[in-house]
Amino acid sequence: MTMAKLVAAVPPPNNPVANRDQEAWEHIQNELKIKFPNDYFDFVTIYGSGGFNDKGRLKITIYNPMSYGYLDEIRAHESILSSFKNEKGAGRIKFKLHPHVPGLLALGSDDNGNEIYWLTNKKANAWRIVIRSPENEYEEYGLPLTDFLAKFFCREMAVGVWPPPFFEESHNIEFQPAANLAAAVEPKNIYELYVENNNRANFWAISHGAQKGVRIHIRSIDGKESGQLPGIPSEYGRPPITGDLYVGNNIYESSTNLTSGYQRAYYLAD
Secondary structure (H helix, E strand, O other): OHHHHHHHHOOOOOOOOOOOOHHHHHHHHHHHOOOOOHHHHHHHHHHOOEEEEEOOOEEEEEOOOOOOOHHHHHHHHHHHHHOOOOOOHHHOOOOOEOOOOOOEEEEEEEOOOOEEEEEOOOOHHHOEEEEEOOOOOEEEEOOOHHHHHHHHHOOOOOOOOOOOOOOOOHHHEEEEEOOOHHHHOOOEOHHHHHHHOOOEOOEEEEEOOOOOOEEEEEEEEOOEOEOOOOOOOOOOOOOOEEEEEEEOOEEEEEEEEOOOOOOOOEEEEO
8 A cells, every 4th residue: 555655664753743633624625615635634644744854955844734724824825826827938827726626736845945736636536746846847746645755755756856865865754743832832813812912913923834934914803903802702703804924024915814813723923
């Protein structure tokens, strides 16, 4: 079996992070109006959140629908790609984006800025993998996720964006689980952070497990920049949250409606 081959090549962590929340998995599928490939569920339940780390060289992170902040990761990628939608020539995005079918849906990323996507299909188990480089070059692989990972880590298949010496020495490769931030600092929803900020907006937040450099500037709640929230804690009736999504120092989506802000998945950012 492919999963057994992957596990043999790169053992999963002893204590996977965010790998048992079936309800969260179903919620994300309903939110995105899709059904994920079967082997993706198997991968997440065995490995949890985190990434494949070629120690001292490069880390490949695979996103986890059971983790806090997953939807924010997806939307950050959508915003990045959408910002190029009017480009032509070399700057053109080669594929349409989810929810188009086929369409790109974020799957992961690496430390060098390469982005990993599903190319969705009406048949979930026929989804392909697409890698987009920072230079907007594309590689496409007609394999399920676990086949792709097993073949690559067993050095049976070359991947252009990860040439040698990346992931060439098996003894140097490990799966590094995501930091379980909730064990040290309890995540909160945006409403709770607003109250902690003296009932004021204009603060920065990051979601649990977010891609490096992704943060949200909270501009208003229920159309107001300050004042007490209506309703009962901790969700206060879920009034609308407006914010700007940033990747690094660049704004990629302005005045977005943060529909997941009621989830306890956020931390104050500097």
